Amino acid sequence: MSARIAAPSREVVARRARTFLDRHAAMVPTFAALVIFVALLIGAQIHFGNFLTPRNMSALLLDNAYLLILAVGMTFVIVTGGIDLSVGSVMAFTGIWCAHLLAEGHSAVLVVPLIILGGAVIGLLIGVLVQYFDVQPFIASLAGLFLARGLAFVVSLDSIRVENEGVLWLQTTRWRLGEWYITPTGILALGVAAVGAFVMQFTRFGRTVYAVGGSEQSARLMGLEVARTKVLVYVISGVCAGLAGLVLTAYSGAGYPRNGIGTELDVIAAVVIGGTLLTGGTGYVLGSVVGVLVYGTIKTVISFMGAEQSWTRIIIGLMLLAFIVVQRVIVVRSERRR
Amino acid sequence: MLELTGGTVYFGADAALDGVDLRLFPGEVHSIMGENGAGKSTLIKAITGALPLSAGDLQLYGGRVRFGSPHDAQQHGIRAVYQEIDLVPNISVAENIALGSEPRRYGMIDWKAMRSHAHEVLTDLGLDIDPASILGRHSLAVQQLVAIARAISTDVKVLVLDEPTSSLDLDECAELFRVIRDLKRRGVAILFVSHFLDQVYEICDRVTVLRDGKLVGEYLTREFLRIDLVHAMLGRSADSLRTRSRLHVADGRKQPYLSARSVSARSGITGADVDLVEGEVLGVAGLLGSGRTELARAISGIDKLDAGIIRIQGSDENIAGPRSAISLGIVYSSEDRRAEGIISELSVQENITLALQAERGVLRRIRPSRQRELALSWVDALDIRPPDLDRPAGTLSGGNQQKVLLARLLALSPRALVLDEPTRGIDVGAKVEVQNLIGELADNGLSVMFISAELEEVLRIGNRVAIVQGGRIVDTVPSDELTVDSLTAMVASPDGVA
Numbered sequence: 001m002s003a004r005i006a007a008p009s010r011e012v013v014a015r016r017a018r019t020f021l022d023r024h025a026a027m028v029p030t031f032a033a034l035v036i037f038v039a040l041l042i043g044a045q046i047h048f049g050n051f052l053t054p055r056n057m058s059a060l061l062l063d064n065a066y067l068l069i070l071a072v073g074m075t076f077v078i079v080t081g082g083i084d085l086s087v088g089s090v091m092a093f094t095g096i097w098c099a100h101l102l103a104e105g106h107s108a109v110l111v112v113p114l115i116i117l118g119g120a121v122i123g124l125l126i127g128v129l130v131q132y133f134d135v136q137p138f139i140a141s142l143a144g145l146f147l148a149r150g151l152a153f154v155v156s157l158d159s160i161r162v163e164n165e166g167v168l169w170l171q172t173t174r175w176r177l178g179e180w181y182i183t184p185t186g187i188l189a190l191g192v193a194a195v196g197a198f199v200m201q202f203t204r205f206g207r208t209v210y211a212v213g214g215s216e217q218s219a220r221l222m223g224l225e226v227a228r229t230k231v232l233v234y235v236i237s238g239v240c241a242g243l244a245g246l247v248l249t250a251y252s253g254a255g256y257p258r259n260g261i262g263t264e265l266d267v268i269a270a271v272v273i274g275g276t277l278l279t280g281g282t283g284y285v286l287g288s289v290v291g292v293l294v295y296g297t298i299k300t301v302i303s304f305m306g307a308e309q310s311w312t313r314i315i316i317g318l319m320l321l322a323f324i325v326v327q328r329v330i331v332v333r334s335e336r337r338r
Numbered sequence: 339m340l341e342l343t344g345g346t347v348y349f350g351a352d353a354a355l356d357g358v359d360l361r362l363f364p365g366e367v368h369s370i371m372g373e374n375g376a377g378k379s380t381l382i383k384a385i386t387g388a389l390p391l392s393a394g395d396l397q398l399y400g401g402r403v404r405f406g407s408p409h410d411a412q413q414h415g416i417r418a419v420y421q422e423i424d425l426v427p428n429i430s431v432a433e434n435i436a437l438g439s440e441p442r443r444y445g446m447i448d449w450k451a452m453r454s455h456a457h458e459v460l461t462d463l464g465l466d467i468d469p470a471s472i473l474g475r476h477s478l479a480v481q482q483l484v485a486i487a488r489a490i491s492t493d494v495k496v497l498v499l500d501e502p503t504s505s506l507d508l509d510e511c512a513e514l515f516r517v518i519r520d521l522k523r524r525g526v527a528i529l530f531v532s533h534f535l536d537q538v539y540e541i542c543d544r545v546t547v548l549r550d551g552k553l554v555g556e557y558l559t560r561e562f563l564r565i566d567l568v569h570a571m572l573g574r575s576a577d578s579l580r581t582r583s584r585l586h587v588a589d590g591r592k593q594p595y596l597s598a599r600s601v602s603a604r605s606g607i608t609g610a611d612v613d614l615v616e617g618e619v620l621g622v623a624g625l626l627g628s629g630r631t632e633l634a635r636a637i638s639g640i641d642k643l644d645a646g647i648i649r650i651q652g653s654d655e656n657i658a659g660p661r662s663a664i665s666l667g668i669v670y671s672s673e674d675r676r677a678e679g680i681i682s683e684l685s686v687q688e689n690i691t692l693a694l695q696a697e698r699g700v701l702r703r704i705r706p707s708r709q710r711e712l713a714l715s716w717v718d719a720l721d722i723r724p725p726d727l728d729r730p731a732g733t734l735s736g737g738n739q740q741k742v743l744l745a746r747l748l749a750l751s752p753r754a755l756v757l758d759e760p761t762r763g764i765d766v767g768a769k770v771e772v773q774n775l776i777g778e779l780a781d782n783g784l785s786v787m788f789i790s791a792e793l794e795e796v797l798r799i800g801n802r803v804a805i806v807q808g809g810r811i812v813d814t815v816p817s818d819e820l821t822v823d824s825l826t827a828m829v830a831s832p833d834g835v836a
Contacts, residue, residue: 022471026428202446204438207429211437214426221388221424222488223409224438281428 029327030275030287036319037290040297048304054179056300061182064296065189066091066244066251070267071274071288072196073240076233078271079200080212081280082137084234086126086144087241088263090119092256093152094245098167099160099255108166116242122148123238127231141234145264152257159256162249170250185247192243197285209233213280269320270295277327294319339364339527340385340416340496345394347380354380357394358553360546362496362527367518369538369559370531371571372548378531379421381548382500385529386418387411398496412438415495419485419502427474427481432456434473435488459487464513479506486514490521497521498529503537504625515541535564535826547571593652595785596637596668596754601646603636605629606809610646612637614754614785619776621800621817622789623829629809630789631673631758637787638670638756639663664697667753671743671760673789675736679743682732686722687713689731689742694749716745720775737768744775754785761790773799793825805829 021028044051061068070087077084094115101111122144129140162168170188174181200206208229211219220226249255274291276283298319299312340362347355355377362368370378383389385396387405396403398414405411408418425434432453433440441451456469465483473481482502489497499518503511518528518541532538538545539559547554547570554570594613601610606629614620624630635641637648639657647654650666657663660670672678681689690713695704704712710727717725720741722734731742740760747755757776761769776799780786790796796803797817804814805828813828820828 019468019471022468022475023430025472025475204440204442204447207433207437207440207447210429211426214428215424218424218426219437221408221418221420222426222437223407223412225409281426 025330026282027275027284027287028330029277029323030284030290032323032326033274033287033290033294036273037294037297040294040301044297044301044304051301051304054181058179058181058186060293060296060300061186061189062251063299064292065183065185066248067263067267067270067295068189068289068292069192069240069244069247070263071270071292072192072285073237074267074271075196075274075276075283075285075288076200076209077137077237078268078276078278079209079280079283080230080233081216082130082230082233083141083268083278084123084126084144084237085138085141085264086122086148087237087244087267088260088265089145089148089152090122090238090241091245091248091263092259092261093122093148093155094119094242095249095259096152096155096160096255096257098246098249099162100155102162102164102167103160108164112167112246115245116239119238119240119242119245120235121238123235123241124231126238127234130234131227131230149257156255156257159254161254167246167250168253170247171253185250188243188247192240193285193289200285205229205232210281213282215281266295266316269316272327273316273319273323278324339399341397342381342385343395343397345381345384345396346392347384347389348392353392354551355384356551358548358551359556360385361556362529363544364495364525364527365522366544367522367528367530367542369542369545370529370548371533371538371545371567372554376548376571377551378548379500380551382418382420382498382529382531385411385496386416386498388418409438412492415493416498417489417492417494417496418498419482419489419500421501421504423478423481423485425473425481425485425488427472429473430470431460431467431473431476431484432469434484435459435469435491437488439492455491456487459491460484462490463487463517479510482506483510483514486517490517494521494526496527496529498531500531501533502530503532503534511537535567539564596648596650598637598648599646601636601648602644603632603641604644605632605635605641607632607636608809610636610809610811612787612804612811614787615801616753616785617780617783618801619780619786619788619799620814621796621803622787622806623793623796623803623825624806625791625829628806628829630806632809633806633811634670634756634758634787634789638668640670661697664693664750664752667751668756669693669747669750669752669754670756671747671758673759673762675739675743675762680731680739683730685728686717686731686734686742687727690716690745690749693746697750712749713745716749720745721771735764735768737764737772740764740768740772741775744772748779752784754787755779756787758789759791760788761792761795769795793829794822797822797825 041052070091074084074087097118098111098115101114102108126140126144129135129143130137170184173184200209208219208224211222211224212226212229216226248259270291271283271288272278272291273294274287274289276287295316298315299309302309302311342358342360345355345358345360346353358377358381360381370381372378380389384391387408387410390406403414426437435456436452441448441455453469460467460469463483463486465480465487467476467480473484486499486502502514506514518530521528530542542559544556545559545562545567546556547567549571594615596614598610598612601612602608610633612620622630622633632641636643639660639662648657649655655666657666663670676682687709691704691709698704713727717727722738722741722745731739734742761772764772773795776786776788788796788799797820800817802814803817803820803825804811
């Protein structure tokens with residue numbers, strides 16, 4: 001009886017699966033990341049017994065807000081087939097600059113737009129180098145990395161405390177719902193992710209980003225604004241880095257010029273784990289959100305275990321390796337189909 | 339409707355297009371004919387805004403226009419579908435059709451409207467596929483039709499189709515022609531470029547013939563005999579270019595140097611048998627995408643074999659890659675000279691000695707004086723011009739770059755030479771030289787596999803011709819039993835039989 005019912009439905013399922021694959025093959029790595037995330041949460045809950053608490057989960061978003069914002073910008077860049085190594089340094093620079101300006105007594109209303117603009121300008125610089133001077137994104141953003149890090153040290157060699165109430169408000173305010181809470185920085189991060197996902201999915205600019213990543217030559221022949229798009233993705237990444245600088249400064253209550261050394265690599269790892277192909281053309285902002293959450297969860301699990309935080313890096317490294325291999329397999333298999 | 343007068347395009351110092359006129363009329367299908375390198379693609383790119391005109395006047399509806407980019411041309415209703423499919427493989431079919439002019443609602447892309455619009459256009463083309471599916475998951479033929487769907491989905495006035503049928507089968511061609519006739523009725527001016535004469539005669543009203551970047555003339559197809567068309571394209575009787583008296587290999591059938599049996603490769607070769615006989619040139623004829631390049635790559639060890647064996651002088655050999663192929667005396671020259679052959683920045687000398695040094699290994703360095711001597715002797719032997727060893731190879735003309743490449747391979751003292759389109763994109767004079775050279779090499783006992791898109795050339799150089807279709811060798815025929823026409827028919831026909 002049950003077999004008779006199961007047989008046709010299996011066929012339907014197979015057909016649906018096929019249609020789904022034809023339409024959404026690119027989502028598979030993102031789903032894999034989601035599965036890993038859920039498995040991590042469940043595994044940690046079973047092991048520790050007190051992992052899936054509202055407090056812990058709320059902290060996950062709070063602690064990784066800056067990373068999330070950086071990952072959104074990075075997703076745009078990587079989908080075009082580029083890379084932005086400057087984000088960690090730009091974040092440090094805008095953070096220390098923010099703290100410095102506030103300490104000098106300027107109003108936050110002025111300072112915040114200014115530092116975001118600072119991030120945008122560095123992004124613009126990288127974008128122009130990539131697009132008009134035909135510099136490899138790796139090299140152009142490496143130059144951006146050094147420039148921003150240098151600027152951070154020019155602003156100050158030591159950390160600067162932030163006493164501005166407006167900026168501290170971003171971090172200290174907790175809107176509560178029972179045991180759950182969220183800070184303005186968390187809302188900011190989620191907002192950036194939502195806007196990023198919307199732009200990627202529902203605007204011409206966003207679709208052009210995918211087209212450029214798929215085939216720049218074709219996109220140009222299709223009459224799309226390739227040059228503008230390629231410059232803009234770096235500007236977006238720069239703006240995100242500027243915002244992340246603000247969030248990190250609020251989070252730590254101070255600006256510090258040595259912040260975010262190596263953060264760009266964490267961001268890239270999170271984006272790749274979230275299912276964005278480094279070759280460009282495939283990826284989702286929401287995937288990167290999942291990637292950041294996986295990263296954050298691993299970090300939390302390690303600290304729960306009381307182990308060295310260097311294990312976070314090791315595990316992330318192994319996961320990254322596994323994901324890149326899986327992605328290569330997917331790419332190679334889809335090429336073979338043709 | 340569209341009129342180009344005195345269109346000229348320079349690439350560096352060479353005119354790829356020299357004072358060419360072209361007229362397109364509404365509701366008419368126009369074809370540009372010419373051999374490879376005659377300037378067809380350049381002309382198309384010039385009127386679609388992909389290349390700027392160095393000189394000349396382009397008029398649309400009697401008004402002068404100037405296109406700075408393909409985008410400009412598209413704004414004027416000029417749409418092009420290129421030979422290499424210029425779509426983006428990683429996004430959906432519907433998006434590929436709509437990209438750049440997506441329907442929007444409240445400033446957001448309206449996915450539903452985009453899909454239903456795509457569905458309409460595709461049904462119009464007789465194509466039943468899911469508009470939401472990812473383009474890259476479809477076959478090339480479907481992708482080609484999607485490209486056409488993209489072109490006609492907007493208000494198109496001039497539609498340029500550059501070799502649209504090269505990846506289509508007969509049914510799909512018929513479907514395409516139906517669409518073309520339909521567009522014709524709607525008053526669209528169509529520029530249809532194809533090297534299939536049959537198709538040109540079937541669908542085109544008017545033909546413009548180009549040769550070496552210059553205009554030969556404009557004719558009405560119904561008044562223009564095929565033989566005259568071919569003559570106009572070649573511009574010379576085929577005999578004048580006759581390069582070598584075909585040397586018949588001794589009747590006793592020499593032992594093949596390399597023989598491949600039922601070779602299959604994942605790149606798209608199934609069950610191919612190839613014999614490269616000493617002193618003989620095996621021509622390989624096939625259309626683009628027939629598997630001719632894949633065949634060459636498979637037997638010269640570039641691509642891995644899935645099945646089949648390769649015997650060298652009668653003994654089975656396992657060719658693990660280009661290195662082991664070279665050690666067995668098999669060398670391969672790619673069709674993509676710039677990407678997979680010449681290293682533009684290195685000097686002529688370095689380019690020539692590169693492979694030899696690689697074969698000897700880093701530790702056994704060839705003395706500079708010896709390198710120079712070696713390179714000089716090749717430059718001399720192959721008449722590479724200018725005979726300047728220190729010049730960066732990228733600054734040489736195409737023909738001389740090809741000779742440098744040949745010199746590099748010959749420096750390895752190979753026994754079998756696999757040449758993929760060695761004469762592509764080089765001027766006529768250099769072409770003849772390269773052809774002669776290949777002939778001489780074969781006369782000296784080398785086995786040569788010669789691939790070319792120009793059937794005439796394959797026929798002229800090859801002692802035997804292997805016809806490739808859909809990844810299979812459908813037949814191997816001695817070339818003196820073939821004519822260009824019969825070979826064309828065999829290459830083009832679906833089952834390889836004339």
